Amino acid sequence: MYEVYGIIGDPVSHSLSPIMHNLAFREKNIRAVYGAFRVSADQLAKAVEGIKALNIKGLSVTIPHKEKIIEYLDEIDEIAYEIGAVNTVLNKEGILKGYNTDWIGVIKAFEVNGVELRDKKIVVIGAGGASKAVIYALIKSKAKKIHVYNRTFEKAKILEEKFKIIAKPWEELKNAEGDIIIQTTSVGLKSWETPVEEEIISRFKVAMDIVYLPLKTKFLSIAERYGKIIDGLQMLLYQGVEQFKLWTGIEPPVELMKKALYEEAKRIEKEILK
Known part of the structure; x- marks a missing residue:
């Protein structure tokens, strides 16, 4: 059996x-x-x-x-x-x-790619269930600053209260900058879309997308021009x-x-x- x-x-x-x-x-x-x-x-x-x-x-x-x-x-x-x-x-x-186990997957994906999370300024796109695990992993890894952007600001505010990170209005995404950007929404799944424009992505040295079909999403294809990328299959x-x-x-x-x-x-x- x-x-x-x-x-x-x-x-x-x-x-x-x-x-x-x-x-x-x-x-x-x-x-x-x-x-x-x-x-x-x-x-x-x-x-x-x-x-x-x-x-x-x-x-x-x-x-x-x-x-x-x-x-x-x-x-x-x-x-x-x-x-x-x-x-x-x-x-x-x-x-x-x-x-x-998602949070362990996040930490391990960065670890095997030789990317240190400690003391880094990190931007997270999205405020759903996957975002929570990502944020938890970043906190456990001693990230210096975590900014979360979500189209529904209220959801990001809930995460701010829960994890003591910084929730940011979607309209302010155009000003986002830092060391690492992590895309946690389903945007780009089996489509050629990105929730973040190139001008913003270009400000980050490392980009991770949790979407894995396509393997190299539009978000990662743009990010590759400016730094290191980590695809969703690793998480x-x-x-x-x-x-x-x-x-x-x-x-x-x-x-x-x-x-x-x-x-x-x-x-x-x-x-x-x-």
Whole structure:
């Protein structure tokens, strides 16, 4: 009998998580499968009940459920509670516990690229569930100053109160500057759009985008002209590594997962361009 894992979100068809997790299960001889399940916002409560009924062992959680799912879980890990967002669920004998591994993925992505976060002035675009994990990672890494810009200023203000960062009105984005800029919205997913204009991007030495399809988004294509870029697959990979360890207690084959992710991303890009 195979154990079942998966990812819930809306949309979810673009997710590359099944690629890396199914590979890891095979490589480690674990009898398990990982699928993608589209769950609309109004069906989230029923979906969580379904996890228990079907004995699904673990879940990845993506947009738009990272914050809302908290109220339907039995337990929340301390760090996930601090962040206010869950991207990982572990089903242990019918008890669903929420975790957040996104913040570890952020730190590791910068670390493997040789980028120091300590004492840096950092601009974050967006104020959703992914943004919370990014901000938490930056705080843990001792960033000097964190400015958050969001189209809905009230959402950025909530993060200001929660994390003691600085919320900035969207209209002031034209004046943004610093060492690192991180794009956490879904703008640019399977499209050639960027929420930040070139004039602004050019002021930063390092740019990261959490979107990974296309692999090099318009935002990153612009940023590459002015400094170092970090694509979204790197955060996806390292948060997934932590998920796998939480679910199985086993160290996954990181390099094989990385290779599979990049190969699949490039294959999908070719399909999109046809």
